[in-house]
Amino acid sequence: MxxxxxxxxxxxxxxxxxxxxxxxxxxxxxxxxxxxxxxxxxxxxxxxxxxxxxxxxxxxxxxxxxxxxxxxxxxxxxxxxxxxxxxxxxxxxxxxxxxxxxxxxxxxxxxxxxxxxxxxxxxxxVVPTVRFPGGRLDPESRTVTLDDDTTTALSERESALLELLARRPGQVFSRALLLEEVFAAADDPGVVDTYVHHLRRKFGRSLIETVRGVGYRMGSLS
CATH class of the missing domain: 3.40.50.2300 (Response regulator)
Incomplete structure (x- = not known):
């Protein structure tokens, strides 16, 4: 329903x-x-x-x-x-x-x-803080605070992508599903890879895992 x-x-x-x-x-x-x-x-x-x-x-x-x-x-x-x-x-x-x-x-x-x-x-x-291994995301302020108290600001799309992955840490998301749920206005599936790259550049490649032939899932900073 x-x-x-x-x-x-x-x-x-x-x-x-x-x-x-x-x-x-x-x-x-x-x-x-x-x-x-x-x-x-x-x-x-x-x-x-x-x-x-x-x-x-x-x-x-x-x-x-x-x-x-x-x-x-x-x-x-x-x-x-x-x-x-x-x-x-x-x-x-x-x-x-x-x-x-x-x-x-x-x-x-x-x-x-x-x-x-x-x-x-x-x-x-309530939009609660979303925790993940190594840090936490505040969706309202769109900031990530690492366990060492380092704070990093995110764009709206970066925050939305990280929030979706972090709320369902065991789920593997296809590019098509991420495009639908996070990038509703975009037509190019490549935008998903672009924003995954942005997040990895800020926090390291281990933050988001690539599942070959399927898509992406939440990783860890620890």
Whole structure:
């Protein structure tokens, strides 16, 4: 659904996941479901979501471990932990791991939808700093601050390209996709290579990796 807020549901209980998916879709959300922690981590790293509903008891990779890995990778998507573990220490563990909200099972459906909606509003209202290995980008001021506190100003297109790559660090982007998402007014695919060159000249070749025959993905300054 064009323009809908995108929500990832990470839940291994098939019936509950199906119920949540149907409920959120009926409320106008664009929903994707992951039924284990490995899939949730992959989607959280490579696809753009406005909110994530994350179960703690996931197979393959436990929910809080997924949460910590996403935060360590610079993913700032608002996350609501949904868990049968609902004591005060459990909630503290979830919030300390980087969650914005924590709801214990069983839960009230209307309250859950309201909480998810609040998270997606927060995501659309705030343009957070985007972290990547070796530095961080402030999209509003279009500046990069390296770990040694060196600050570099970017052009609008340089900032947009770096932001897209840094927000989805595991994804390989084709030139055609980058042209569509960052350079909407340009007709020449060569403009993508030009701006990759500009960023590499400022920060080094390792910042953006070339995937031969496919395109580009986020690299590292470290």
């Amino acid at each position: 064009s323009g809908s807020s995108r929500v990832l549901i990470a839940e291994d209980d098939v019936r509950l996941a199906g119920m949540l998916e149907g409920l959120l879709r009926s409320e106008g959300f664009d929903v994707e479901v992951a039924r284990d922690g490995q899939r949730a981590l992959h989607l959280g790293l490579t696809a753009g979501f406005d909110a994530i509903v994350l179960d703690r008891g996931l197979p393959a990779v436990e929910g809080l471990d997924v949460l910590r890995r996403l935060r360590d990778s610079g993913i700032t998507t608002p996350i609501l932990v949904l868990s049968a573990l609902g004591t005060a220490p459990d909630r503290v563990d979830g919030l300390n791991a980087g969650a914005e909200d924590y709801v214990a099972k069983p839960f009230d459906i209307d309250e859950l939808v309201a909480r998810v909606r609040a998270l997606t509003r927060r995501a659309s209202a």
